[in-house]
Amino acid sequence: MALRVALVTGASRGIGEAISRRLATDGFDIAMSDLPSLTSNLEAIQRDIASMGRRAYIHTGDVSKEHDVSSMVQETMKNLGGLHVMVANAGIMPLSTEPLGTVDMWQRVMAVNGLGSYLCYKYAAEAMIKQKQGGRIIGASSFFGKQGAENVTAYAASKFAVRGLTQSAARELGKYDITVNAYAPGFIETPLQLGFGMDKDTLATMKRAWASLTALGRPGQPDDIASLVSFLASQGSGYITGQTISVNGGSYFD
Ligand code: NAD
Numbered sequence: 001m002a003l004r005v006a007l008v009t010g011a012s013r014g015i016g017e018a019i020s021r022r023l024a025t026d027g028f029d030i031a032m033s034d035l036p037s038l039t040s041n042l043e044a045i046q047r048d049i050a051s052m053g054r055r056a057y058i059h060t061g062d063v064s065k066e067h068d069v070s071s072m073v074q075e076t077m078k079n080l081g082g083l084h085v086m087v088a089n090a091g092i093m094p095l096s097t098e099p100l101g102t103v104d105m106w107q108r109v110m111a112v113n114g115l116g117s118y119l120c121y122k123y124a125a126e127a128m129i130k131q132k133q134g135g136r137i138i139g140a141s142s143f144f145g146k147q148g149a150e151n152v153t154a155y156a157a158s159k160f161a162v163r164g165l166t167q168s169a170a171r172e173l174g175k176y177d178i179t180v181n182a183y184a185p186g187f188i189e190t191p192l193q194l195g196f197g198m199d200k201d202t203l204a205t206m207k208r209a210w211a212s213l214t215a216l217g218r219p220g221q222p223d224d225i226a227s228l229v230s231f232l233a234s235q236g237s238g239y240i241t242g243q244t245i246s247v248n249g250g251s252y253f254d
Pocket of ligand 1: 009010011012013014015016033034035038061062063064089090091092093112116140141142143184185186187188189190191192193
């Protein structure tokens with residue numbers, strides 16, 4: 001199997017940006033997708049990837065919308081000539097301030113993290129099966145996909161869902177030589193935390209609290225996740241499937 005084209009969602013910043021840059025360094029042509037409001041970030045990354053001699057295609061859309069995901073996969077195939085690695089990275093993490101959050105929050109988080117991941121897996125799988133070259137599907141779970149906690153009811157449920165989706169898809173797609181795995185990051189320093197609405201001091205305290213729970217004594221960086229994805233996207237990971245792999249500095253959440 002020649003692994004040549006990778007598609008990354010939520011690619012404009014944070015973990016998705018690091019994954020796109022790493023896979024381009026590994027020799028992949030990259031399709032990058034994110035919300036339309038982040039197009040200029042994508043264009044800056046596209047320029048950098050082009051300067052490495054790799055092709056980078058930009059698609060904008062919302063992963064919770066079926067039409068957007070199907071066109072993202074189709075356009076990737078058309079513009080880059082195939083699809084070998086799908087990284088369903090896009091996600092949101094709002095914190096709830098009332099017991100168990102609101103119905104609206106549940107629906108929003110499930111739409112982006114749950115349905116969005118499912119649509120990416122499904123449309124990538126269909127394309128890879130037709131292509132008959134195998135492939136790699138990689139999803140974004142979380143340490144909250146292994147351990148529930150307060151203020152993150154919907155988020156934790158959605159990230160547990162990614163694990164179930166990953167295990168089940170791995171069972172179904174193995175016969176097509178498609179492996180399906182997910183990463184479960186610990187606290188990784190990215191713009192995700194800006195969405196918590198915390199002031200700088202509270203966020204710094206939270207970061208220290210996380211670091212104290214890890215064996216390595218530090219929060220993670222986007223490149224820590226990109227390193228795992230680089231391996232999962234490689235030929236060498238071919239006998240690993242159905243796994244949700246923690247990248248958390250050795251925290252107790254596993
Ligand atoms: P981030 O907020 O920096 O980036 C997420 C990206 O997803 C953004 O570019 C955003 O625009 C995009 N996105 C959000 N909703 C979308 C939608 N409906 N359609 C298309 N794109 C959408 O977050 P990050 O920290 O880089 O996280 C990446 C993934 O890793 C997420 O799935 C997140 O849940 C997961 N994760 C992150 C951490 C962490 O500590 N940063 C920990 C565990 C899991």
